[in-house]
Amino acid sequence: MAEFRYIGKRRRAVEHRRFVRGQGRYAADIQLPGLLHVAIVASPHASARILSVNADAALALPGVHAIITGDEMNRELEPMLPGVDAPAVTRFPLARGVVRYAGEWVVAVVAETRAFAEDAAELVEVEYEQTQHVVDPEAALLPEAPLVHPAHGSNIIWNRKFTWGPVEEDFAAAEHTLSYRVRWARSSTVPIETFVATCAWNDATEILDVWASIQMPKFPDQLARALRLAGNAVRVHYDVDVGGSYGVKRGLKHTVLVGWLARRLGRPVRFLEDRLENMRGGDMQGPDRIFEVAMAFGRDGVVRSMKMRAVDDVGAYSGRAPLQLGKPVGAIVGPYIINSVVYDAVSVMTNKTPQEAVRGFGQSPTNYAIETGMDKVARFLGMDRVEMRRRNLIPADRFPYLIPSGTSYDSGDYATVLDKALAAAGHDELLRQRDALRAEGKLAGIGVSTCLEPSGGNSSFEPLFNPKNTTTTWMDSCLVRVDLNGAVTAVMGTSTSGQAHETLVSTVVGEVLRREPDTIRVIHADSLNALPSNSPVGSRMAIMLGGAAAGAAKRIRAKMLAIAAHQFQAPEGALEWEDGDAVMRGDPSRQIAWSRLVEIAHREFHNLPEGMEPGLQEKFVWEVPTGGMIPTADGRVQMYPCHSFECHIVLASVDAETGKVALHRYVVGHDCGVMISPDVVHGMTYGGVAHGLGAALMEKFAFSPEGQLVSGSFMDYLLPSAQEVPSITIVDHCTPSPLTEFGQKGSGEAGYLGGPAAIASAINDALAPAGASIDALPMTPAAIWRALREATPAAPAREAAE
Amino acid sequence: MTAPISVEITVNGTVRRAFVEPRTTLVDFLRDHLALTGTHVGCEHGICGACSVLLDGAPVRACCLFAAQVDGMSVTTVEGLAPARGELSKLQDAFLESHALQCGYCTPGMLIACTDLLARNPQPSEEEIRDAIGGNLCRCTGYQQIVDAVKLASGQEEAAHG
Ligand code: FES
Ligand code: FES
Numbered sequence: 001m002a003e004f005r006y007i008g009k010r011r012r013a014v015e016h017r018r019f020v021r022g023q024g025r026y027a028a029d030i031q032l033p034g035l036l037h038v039a040i041v042a043s044p045h046a047s048a049r050i051l052s053v054n055a056d057a058a059l060a061l062p063g064v065h066a067i068i069t070g071d072e073m074n075r076e077l078e079p080m081l082p083g084v085d086a087p088a089v090t091r092f093p094l095a096r097g098v099v100r101y102a103g104e105w106v107v108a109v110v111a112e113t114r115a116f117a118e119d120a121a122e123l124v125e126v127e128y129e130q131t132q133h134v135v136d137p138e139a140a141l142l143p144e145a146p147l148v149h150p151a152h153g154s155n156i157i158w159n160r161k162f163t164w165g166p167v168e169e170d171f172a173a174a175e176h177t178l179s180y181r182v183r184w185a186r187s188s189t190v191p192i193e194t195f196v197a198t199c200a201w202n203d204a205t206e207i208l209d210v211w212a213s214i215q216m217p218k219f220p221d222q223l224a225r226a227l228r229l230a231g232n233a234v235r236v237h238y239d240v241d242v243g244g245s246y247g248v249k250r251g252l253k254h255t256v257l258v259g260w261l262a263r264r265l266g267r268p269v270r271f272l273e274d275r276l277e278n279m280r281g282g283d284m285q286g287p288d289r290i291f292e293v294a295m296a297f298g299r300d301g302v303v304r305s306m307k308m309r310a311v312d313d314v315g316a317y318s319g320r321a322p323l324q325l326g327k328p329v330g331a332i333v334g335p336y337i338i339n340s341v342v343y344d345a346v347s348v349m350t351n352k353t354p355q356e357a358v359r360g361f362g363q364s365p366t367n368y369a370i371e372t373g374m375d376k377v378a379r380f381l382g383m384d385r386v387e388m389r390r391r392n393l394i395p396a397d398r399f400p401y402l403i404p405s406g407t408s409y410d411s412g413d414y415a416t417v418l419d420k421a422l423a424a425a426g427h428d429e430l431l432r433q434r435d436a437l438r439a440e441g442k443l444a445g446i447g448v449s450t451c452l453e454p455s456g457g458n459s460s461f462e463p464l465f466n467p468k469n470t471t472t473t474w475m476d477s478c479l480v481r482v483d484l485n486g487a488v489t490a491v492m493g494t495s496t497s498g499q500a501h502e503t504l505v506s507t508v509v510g511e512v513l514r515r516e517p518d519t520i521r522v523i524h525a526d527s528l529n530a531l532p533s534n535s536p537v538g539s540r541m542a543i544m545l546g547g548a549a550a551g552a553a554k555r556i557r558a559k560m561l562a563i564a565a566h567q568f569q570a571p572e573g574a575l576e577w578e579d580g581d582a583v584m585r586g587d588p589s590r591q592i593a594w595s596r597l598v599e600i601a602h603r604e605f606h607n608l609p610e611g612m613e614p615g616l617q618e619k620f621v622w623e624v625p626t627g628g629m630i631p632t633a634d635g636r637v638q639m640y641p642c643h644s645f646e647c648h649i650v651l652a653s654v655d656a657e658t659g660k661v662a663l664h665r666y667v668v669g670h671d672c673g674v675m676i677s678p679d680v681v682h683g684m685t686y687g688g689v690a691h692g693l694g695a696a697l698m699e700k701f702a703f704s705p706e707g708q709l710v711s712g713s714f715m716d717y718l719l720p721s722a723q724e725v726p727s728i729t730i731v732d733h734c735t736p737s738p739l740t741e742f743g744q745k746g747s748g749e750a751g752y753l754g755g756p757a758a759i760a761s762a763i764n765d766a767l768a769p770a771g772a773s774i775d776a777l778p779m780t781p782a783a784i785w786r787a788l789r790e791a792t793p794a795a796p797a798r799e800a801a802e
Numbered sequence: 803m804t805a806p807i808s809v810e811i812t813v814n815g816t817v818r819r820a821f822v823e824p825r826t827t828l829v830d831f832l833r834d835h836l837a838l839t840g841t842h843v844g845c846e847h848g849i850c851g852a853c854s855v856l857l858d859g860a861p862v863r864a865c866c867l868f869a870a871q872v873d874g875m876s877v878t879t880v881e882g883l884a885p886a887r888g889e890l891s892k893l894q895d896a897f898l899e900s901h902a903l904q905c906g907y908c909t910p911g912m913l914i915a916c917t918d919l920l921a922r923n924p925q926p927s928e929e930e931i932r933d934a935i936g937g938n939l940c941r942c943t944g945y946q947q948i949v950d951a952v953k954l955a956s957g958q959e960e961a962a963h964g
Contacts, residue, residue, distance in 0.1 A: 012898045012899065012901075013898075013901060015906070016897070016898050016901070016903055016906065017898065018906075019903055019905075019906025019909050020880075020890065020894040020897050020898055020903070020906075020909060020913065021840070021880070021881070021884065021890070021894070022838075022839075022840020022841070022879065022880035022881045022883075022910050023840065023881075024840075024906045024907075025839075026839070026842070026907070028833075028839070028843070029833075029839035031837065115823070115825065189941065190941065191905070191907070191941055192842070192844040192845075192850055192852055192907045192908050192939060192940070192941055193842070193844065193905070193907045194844075241905070241906060242905065243842070243905050243906070243907030244904075244905040244907055244941050244942055245905075246941070274846060275844070275845045275846060275847065497905055498904035498905030498906070498942050499904070500904070679901035679947075680901070680904075682901070682947075683901050683904055683942070683943055683944075683947055684904070684942075685944075686943060686944030686945075686946040686947065687904065687940075687941070687942045687943050687944045688944070689944055690941075690943075690944035690945065691941065691944075713845070713847055713849075714845045714847065714849035714850060714939070715847065715849060719850075719939050719941065721935075721936050721937070721938075721939060721945075722931075722932040722935045722936050722938075722940075722945040722948070722949070723932055723933070723936045725944050725945050725946075727928065727946065727949075728944060728946055751944070
């Protein structure tokens with residue numbers, strides 16, 4: 001492997017230096033003179049007609065500037081687009097005529113302070129007539145179900161059944177088949193910062209300035225389009241720090257509303273969600289999925305074929321949510337040699353809060369569904385679950401490996417990572433501990449999962465799920481500039497929500513230019529200054545932004561080497577780059593220093609090679625490796641380019657009396673290729689495990705039969721604290737990607753993609769001796785307690801022979 | 803609305819006087835009146851701990867107190883943790899060294915909770931650390947590197963986890 005000077009080394013993150021001082025600059029910290037504030041009147045009903053709105057009393061309060069309804073605002077807007085071809089499913093920030101979920105925004109109140117706005121909102125009278133609603137996704141599929149969007153003609157917003165390979169033959173030939181159903185509950189990433197949007201319109205420049213806590217691809221373009229403004233009339237400031245996102249900080253409807261209000265009122269306006277607004281009407285809930293799976297396998301434990309039906313409840317409106325069924329196409333067989341697959345993906349609308357992109361973009365639920373099947377097959381055959389996985393893992397010598405759905409996995413060594421994780425966990429000792437706990441009469445179990453993290457986020461699911469969409473690239477860009485004094489600045493074109501992009505870019509540029517990374521400044525430009533970018537989604541920034549930064553830095557380096565060669569009248573290539581200076585190959589006495597090259601480039605036109613532009617500023621727009629492919633007619637496509645791998649080993653115990661789970665040991669074997677910033681990778685992995693623990697055991701957006709969200713605060717939607725999250729051991733492995741600049745792969749979703757599956761595996765192992773099992777998340781104490789009570793004491797405990 | 807009332811609160815060592823609406827919370831007072839935006843808001847119902855500050859040396863949730871309630875008292879926010887301008891407290895430095903944060907949103911509250919812990923217990927065990935930050939939610943870090951940072955700051959760990 002190449003020797004790196006800065007890549008892979010420990011380094012204090014650049015952005016943390018302001019955060020520990022309390023000097024971050026989040027969207028809620030932006031102070032503008034004359035700022036007005038918004039409060040929302042939300043629908044109390046899951047489905048209703050709006051009969052009237054009376055705002056007279058509210059408008060009479062002092063400090064109230066405007067009270068706006070959808071009827072007034074929406075005719076000046078373009079609808080926000082659904083991610084699939086469903087033009088009748090229109091979506092605006094405020095409801096018009098009908099409401100489709102409890103929490104949907106109906107009226108916006110603008111006042112001098114948020115408190116005044118809330119006072120006024122309480123006085124707005126909205127008269128509703130309730131209509132039929134549907135909350136359960138399977139009920140929504142029935143012919144008699146009320147339609148969430150009657151104009152669309154169906155509650156199914158998207159459905160396609162893919163067949164890749166000889167599924168029926170493989171099923172007919174298999175010695176065994178087994179089918180099961182698993183339920184992934186509606187949870188989300190729930191950042192500690194809610195959405196914030198602050199906008200200011202300038203009548204003279206006709207520019208809308210936007211400071212928003214967002215992590216969203218193509219945000220300025222979509223915002224401008226919805227507001228019927230030219231793209232260059234919207235300036236999104238990417239230099240706001242975003243207080244966590246992990247996928248959900250889209251906030252388009254928030255910003256469309258606030259942008260429109262700022263322009264209408266001629267005053268800067270802010271909307272800062274409170275927690276209930278965020279949970280109920282923030283449109284940030286995650287996948288809500290029912291899987292029906294069948295696996296065909298032999299006595300040897302090798303799974304030959306799989307049929308998977310996934311019904312996903314996107315809620316009352318659609319953004320990119322249906323596409324979260326699309327990304328897993330690129331890893332539909334997990335890390336296994338499964339030969340053929342049927343994938344029937346159904347996206348259904350209900351009268352619930354809309355779904356948004358969540359860490360992994362649908363992959364973690366899919367991984368959980370596959371892994372549950374692997375455990376069931378092992379249990380059915382009486383085979384050790386680890387041994388069973390070994391027999392199914394793609395061997396290291398078969399990469400690049402083409403899976404049935406058309407995606408090629410770039411590289412990996414799954415068995416080695418599994419071995420490393422088992423060794424770190426002390427697997428034999430864990431088994432002894434589990435059995436000792438069992439001997440004490442406790443319920444104890446070991447969980448294992450082996451899962452993929454597709455990374456490098458291309459958007460191939462867009463053309464796959466919408467033939468009118470011909471997107472085949474999701475480039476990212478960087479600009480590197482050396483100023484007249486020789487200092488280096490890199491410019492990136494998105495905001496950051498904790499991924500330490502300033503650290504990433506300065507490390508990479510420092511590596512290429514051999515300059516100390518701490519001397520390199522990284523700037524988050526605004527959308528009028530930035531190069532095109534697709535934002536930090538799909539575990540892509542180490543690959544894509546890292547690749548773009550390296551590309552731009554290499555152009556700077558090449559230019560400086562060309563200047564040096566010209567100075568020596570030597571052919572290009574005669575000099576090499578050493579410690580930031582140009583040095584003659586074989587004769588280190590002949591060299592030109594960085595400072596001199598900077599001087600020539602900026603000021604000595606007479607010393608530049610003929611035809612060379614003066615100055616030192618280069619950009620690079622990097623195309624997603626393997627991008628550029630339109631899906632085949634049978635729906636095969638290269639989804640993401642790179643594939644990280646993780647193996648989780650967990651020891652858990654369950655209190656039989658209370659259903660409470662304790663995790664005693666947690667090990668993750670992780671391979672994301674070359675790590676640019678190991679601390680960043682490890683941090684995200686720890687955080688991903690904690691998030692996965694939440695999804696597996698605690699977190700659920702629960703709705704009553706009436707469609708009311710019953711977990712809208714942190715008192716009933718439970719986030720794991722330091723007391724639930726165990727100490728975690730990470731074991732690294734490195735299989736470089738052949739497709740990327742330094743061999744890196746993505747890691748932003750690490751931990752979350754295999755965590756829920758492994759924890760569920762451990763709990764089912766613990767429950768097995770009691771004859772109980774659970775195939776639904778979250779496995780709350782109440783759910784476990786019920787499962788134990790339902791298992792008849794006499795039920796045969798088919799324990800795996802481990 | 804009720805007529806504004808006057809409060810006098812010592813914040814990070816400086817006496818601050820202001821007229822506030824009686825319903826103004828301490829966190830809104832710090833952020834909106836004093837422009838001390840280092841203290842964050844995550845839930846406004848006392849669960850997340852993002853708004854934590856020290857009140858006469860003890861950690862409290864600034865979202866659950868009215869500014870008027872702390873009239874005459876002394877508040878320390880994240881902006882007041884460093885011993886001097888341009889310096890960091892040992893704990894802040896350890897947070898950097900151990901990569902104990904990502905988005906930084908929970909960090910001010912975490913620093914307050916851990917500053918309090920170390921003041922009471924200079925050599926906390928892992929369990930004591932997890933107990934002390936049990937009321938501060940972080941969605942980024944999984945808490946591990948925060949535990950590492952507190953150990954490092956208390957001289958109990960040579961190298962951080964990484
Ligand atoms: S904002 Fe005060 S505890 Fe959450
Ligand atoms: S660092 Fe992001 S919430 Fe803790």
